[in-house]
Amino acid sequence: MLTYIGGVTALIVPDNPRSLVRDADPYEPVLNRLTEEFAVHYGPVILPARRRRPQDKAQVENGVQVVERWILERLRHRQFFSVAEADAAIAA
Incomplete structure (x- = not known):
């Protein structure tokens, strides 16, 4: 996807799936290791949508x-x- 759009967006808002988020806290969600490494490598802010919102x-x-x-x-x-x-x- 990032290759297709020609770069990285400043903000990625995933749907808060269990495969990306280790702790789905409503105020400070904790991303899993691979998602965190992706964010560090490519530089976007990953802010999962809140549960049940x-x-x-x-x-x-x-x-x-x-x-x-x-x-x-x-x-x-x-x-x-x-x-x-x-x-x-x-x-x-």
């Missing part, structure tokens, strides 16, 4: 929806026969 995810999901609609709007009249062909059209 769907309002934290709404902005992220809305951003994904806007980008998805933008891409689909431009490609809606085209037909693709492979995932690689679709990926190439999206990248263009």
Whole structure:
């Protein structure tokens, strides 16, 4: 993903999955070792969404929806026969 977008975002907001967060404290979540190493290597701030707080995810999901609609709007009249062909059209 980071290669595709051409860099690292300043903030990553994961959905607070157990595979990324060791202690899901609402104020100071503790990331697991691999997630912490990822953050140290690439430099983003990783701030998991709070448990049972769907309002934290709404902005992220809305951003994904806007980008998805933008891409689909431009490609809606085209037909693709492979995932690689679709990926190439999206990248263009």
